[in-house]
Amino acid sequence: EADIYQTPRYLVIGTGKKITLECSQTMGHDKMYWYQQDPGMELHLIHYSYGVNSTEKGDLSSESTVSRIRTEHFPLTLESARPSHTSQYLCASTQGTWDQETQYFGPGTRLLVL
């Protein structure tokens, strides 16, 4: 089982602020993912990474950016937060080959932009 951490758990911030959501995992997983999820709704993939210095945009257009300088760390940054960014952000990492990869999730960050 993976240990994956997200900080902060909750964030209330004003419009226009720059924020970084942190995600770290201790299992050495190569693949990491960021999802955006509104309450009770489906998950939307916004970014993923298959390893260090590898990042790709997901299916949902997002104004956020990510970086992967270290295997264990996959932060997501919003340069200028807007109320439309209010959502829950879930980070995940995976173990195994692509047809067996169980995704393990962090606890999530609930973001409210005023």
Next chain:
Amino acid sequence: AQKITQTQPGMFVQEKEAVTLDCTYDTSDQSYGLFWYKQPSSGEMIFLIYQGSYDEQNATEGRYSLNFQKARKSANLVISASQLGDSAMYFCAISGTYKYIFGTGTRLKVLA
């Protein structure tokens, strides 16, 4: 392309009874994985069970079993002896070439 369909937005079940949550999928991959996750109101996603496309036996994990019917492209989750703590959102997912797709989820409410 891959797709997951969960047609039950919400389900009710009486405590101690069994419940089946439906999931159908579509994929062009020969090898793929099927997963179920539970999301309580606290928001975290909890992995429940995995079924490989080449596995001939249905996966089981405690009170959870996955009813895998490959020809019908269905991967239903069966929860036996429901408990109040099973009340949550349940998501079906498929993994394949470069993609991991989730369904829209089913909200399960267990009644006392």
